[in-house]
Amino acid sequence: MAASYDILLAELTKAYLYGRKNTTGQQNIDAASTAKIQADAIWNVSGQGGSGYATQAWVIAQGYITAAALTGYATQSWVSSNFQPILSETLGSVLFSGGGSTISEDNTNFFYDSTTIALGLGTNTPQRRLHSSVTTTGTTTAIALENNNTTNNNGNVLSFRSATSGVGASTFIEFGAVRCTYEEHDHATSKARMSLFTMNVGTLQESFIATYDGQIKAPYLASATTSNVLYYDSITGLITYGAGGGGGSGTVTNVSGVAANGFSWSIANPTTTPAITLTLQNATTSQSGQLTSTDWNTFNNKLGTALTSAYIFVGNGSNVATGVAMSGDATISNAGAVTLANTAVTAGSYTNASFTVDAKGRLTAASSSGTSFSDVIFSDYTDGTAVTASGTNTISKSVLVAANKITVGDINTLWCWFEKNGVSAANDRIYVNTSNSLTGATLIATLNPGATDKFDTIMRRFVVKSSTSTKFFAVGSSSVSDITTSTSASASVNIDWTQAQYFLFACQNNVGGDSNLCTNANLTRTR
Amino acid sequence: MKLNFTENRIAEYEGKKIELTGQYEYLGDGAFHLMMDNNYKYFTIDDITINGVDVTSLEDFIKYLIS
Numbered sequence: 001m002a003a004s005y006d007i008l009l010a011e012l013t014k015a016y017l018y019g020r021k022n023t024t025g026q027q028n029i030d031a032a033s034t035a036k037i038q039a040d041a042i043w044n045v046s047g048q049g050g051s052g053y054a055t056q057a058w059v060i061a062q063g064y065i066t067a068a069a070l071t072g073y074a075t076q077s078w079v080s081s082n083f084q085p086i087l088s089e090t091l092g093s094v095l096f097s098g099g100g101s102t103i104s105e106d107n108t109n110f111f112y113d114s115t116t117i118a119l120g121l122g123t124n125t126p127q128r129r130l131h132s133s134v135t136t137t138g139t140t141t142a143i144a145l146e147n148n149n150t151t152n153n154n155g156n157v158l159s160f161r162s163a164t165s166g167v168g169a170s171t172f173i174e175f176g177a178v179r180c181t182y183e184e185h186d187h188a189t190s191k192a193r194m195s196l197f198t199m200n201v202g203t204l205q206e207s208f209i210a211t212y213d214g215q216i217k218a219p220y221l222a223s224a225t226t227s228n229v230l231y232y233d234s235i236t237g238l239i240t241y242g243a244g245g246g247g248g249s250g251t252v253t254n255v256s257g258v259a260a261n262g263f264s265w266s267i268a269n270p271t272t273t274p275a276i277t278l279t280l281q282n283a284t285t286s287q288s289g290q291l292t293s294t295d296w297n298t299f300n301n302k303l304g305t306a307l308t309s310a311y312i313f314v315g316n317g318s319n320v321a322t323g324v325a326m327s328g329d330a331t332i333s334n335a336g337a338v339t340l341a342n343t344a345v346t347a348g349s350y351t352n353a354s355f356t357v358d359a360k361g362r363l364t365a366a367s368s369s370g371t372s373f374s375d376v377i378f379s380d381y382t383d384g385t386a387v388t389a390s391g392t393n394t395i396s397k398s399v400l401v402a403a404n405k406i407t408v409g410d411i412n413t414l415w416c417w418f419e420k421n422g423v424s425a426a427n428d429r430i431y432v433n434t435s436n437s438l439t440g441a442t443l444i445a446t447l448n449p450g451a452t453d454k455f456d457t458i459m460r461r462f463v464v465k466s467s468t469s470t471k472f473f474a475v476g477s478s479s480v481s482d483i484t485t486s487t488s489a490s491a492s493v494n495i496d497w498t499q500a501q502y503f504l505f506a507c508q509n510n511v512g513g514d515s516n517l518c519t520n521a522n523l524t525r526t527r
Numbered sequence: 528m529k530l531n532f533t534e535n536r537i538a539e540y541e542g543k544k545i546e547l548t549g550q551y552e553y554l555g556d557g558a559f560h561l562m563m564d565n566n567y568k569y570f571t572i573d574d575i576t577i578n579g580v581d582v583t584s585l586e587d588f589i590k591y592l593i594s
Contacts, residue, residue: 391555391556392555392556392558393554393556393558393569427554431569438558438569439528439569439570439571439574440528440530440540440541440568440569440570440574441568441569442566442567442568442569443560443566443567443568443569491565491566492565493566494564494566508554508555
C-alpha cells in the first residue's frame with residue numbers, strides 16, 4: 001500500500017504494516033490504550049516491509065508489546081537489530097532479564113548514572129564509578145573477588161592503575177595493588193597472606209605483608225633488601241628487626257638488667273614476656289639515687305647564689321640568712337679582703353714598750369719607754385727527775401729555748417736549785433746542747449754539794465757578745481755564784497742561739513741510793 | 528753522732544773540727560768532760576772513735592789523751 005491507513009488491529013489476525021517514510025507522516029494506532037499488537041501481529045517486519053522502510057517500527061507510548069508478542073521472534077534474524085521498543089522503565093535503571101520473556105529493573109539497587117558514569121549496586125545514588133552499598137547490620141561483604149583455582153599460592157589482586165609521564169611514559173601502569181594469596185588450599189590447613197604493593201622507582205614492590213599467623217612484615221622499611229625486615233608478632237607482642245622471618249632470627253630471646261647509679265632491675269619472664277621493673281633507690285652520701293621529696297625541699301630551700309656585692313650572709317633575728325655589709329671593727333671588699341679599722345696606735349716598732357689594750361684586745365696606745373728591758377726566757381718550777389744511780393751523770397731537767405729567743409747583746413741570768421738526799425757528795429751540772437742529750441753538750445756551770453748538803457743553788461750569768469761568743473764565768477769552776485773573784489779567765493763558748501738550745505740540768509751521785517734532782521730553774525735576759 | 532779523733536788531739540764532731548785544747552776531766556762511769564776549743568764538752572767512751580774505730584778500752588783512750 002502506498003498510503004497510510006488507520007487499521008483496527010483487533011479485526012486483523014495478520015496484517016502487513018508498512019513502514020512510513022518518516023515520522024511526520026506517522027499515523028497513530030487509535031485507541032491504543034486498549035489496543036494490542038497481537039503476538040503475531042507484526043510479521044516479518046524486516047524482510048517483508050519493503051526496502052528502506054521497515055528498519056524501524058514505532059509503537060506509541062500508550063501501547064506496548066507484550067512479552068508474548070515477541071515470543072518466537074526475538075531470536076529470529078529478521079528481528080532487526082534496530083528494533084527499539086519504547087519502554088517506560090525508571091531513569092537510570094539497568095535492565096535485566098526478569099525471567100522468561102520479561103525485562104526487569106531494580107532502580108534502587110541496580111542503577112547507572114550516565115551523567116557521572118557511575119554504577120550503583122545497592123544504591124541509586126552511586127558516588128563513584130562502582131558503588132556497592134549494603135545496609136546490613138554488622139559486617140557484610142560488599143564486593144567479593146574470587147579465584148577458584150585451587151593451586152597453592154593463587155589468589156586475587158585488586159589493582160590500582162594510572163599513566164606515567166616523562167621518558168618511557170606509558171598507560172595503564174599498576175602503581176599499587178592489594179593481593180591476597182591463598183598459600184595453602186587444603187581445607188584443614190588452609191592459610192593465606194595479604195600483601196600491599198606500592199610503586200617504588202618504577203618497581204611495584206611488596207612493601208607490607210600481613211601473614212596468616214598474625215605477623216606483620218615490612219620488608220622494605222629500612223632499605224630495599226630483604227635482610228632488613230620489621231616483624232611484629234601479635235601473639236608474643238614482640239617487634240623484631242633484621243633478616244629471617246616468622247619472628248625467628250632477630251627476636252629478643254632474653255632480657256636482663258645491670259644495676260648502676262642507684263638503679264636496680266627486676267625482670268619477670270625474661271625469656272617469654274619480659275616485664276621490667278626499674279627501682280631507683282634514694283641517694284645517700286655514698287650512693288647515687290633519686291632525690292627524695294624531703295631532700296628536694298631541703299635543696300630547694302638552700303640559699304641561692306645571689307648576694308649584694310661585698311655583702312656576707314648573716315643569720316638575722318628570725319634565724320634567716322640575710323645579706324649584710326660587714327661593719328664595726330672590720331669591713332670586707334667584694335674580693336674577700338678584710339680591712340680592720342684603725343686604732344689610735346701609730347704603726348711602727350716599739351722598744352721596751354708601754355701598751356694600752358682595750359676590752360677587745362686591741363692596742364689603743366703604744367710607746368717606747370727606753371732601750372733597756374727585762375724578759376723572762378723560761379721559768380720552770382716543776383721537779384726534775386730524781387737521779388738515784390751511782391756514778392752516772394744523768395739529766396734531771398731539761399728546758400728548751402726557742403731559736404733566736406736569745407740574741408746578741410743579751411745579758412742573761414740563769415738560776416736553778418738542786419735538792420739532795422743521801423750520805424755522799426754529788427755533782428750538779430748545767431749544760432747547753434742542740435739536742436736533749438748530754439753527748440756533745442757544753443758545760444756552762446758545775447757545783448759539788450757535800451755529803452751533808454741537802455740543797456744547793458747555782459746562779460750563772462752569761463752575755464752574748466757575738467754570734468760566736470757567749471761569755472761565761474770560768475767554765476768548770478765549782479763556784480756556786482758568779483759574784484766572786486776568779487783566777488780563771490772567763491770562758492768564751494760558741495753557742496748558736498739562732499738554733500733552739502736545750503738547757504740541761506744534770507746530777508751525778510757518788511754512791512747509789514742517794515737522790516738528787518733539779519727542782520726549778522729560770523732564765524731571764526736584760527739589755 | 529760520735530766524736531771521731533782523726534789525728535792527735537784533733538777530732539770531728541757534727542761536721543766540725545774540734546781541737547782538744549786542754550785538760551780532760553774523767554767523771555767516772557766512762558764519761559768525760561773534754562776541754563775542746565776552751566769549752567768543756569761531755570762525752571762518754573761509747574761516743575768516741577779514733578779514725579772511725581770505736582774505743583773499747585777506757586785505759587787506752589786515757590793514754591791516747593795524755594800522749
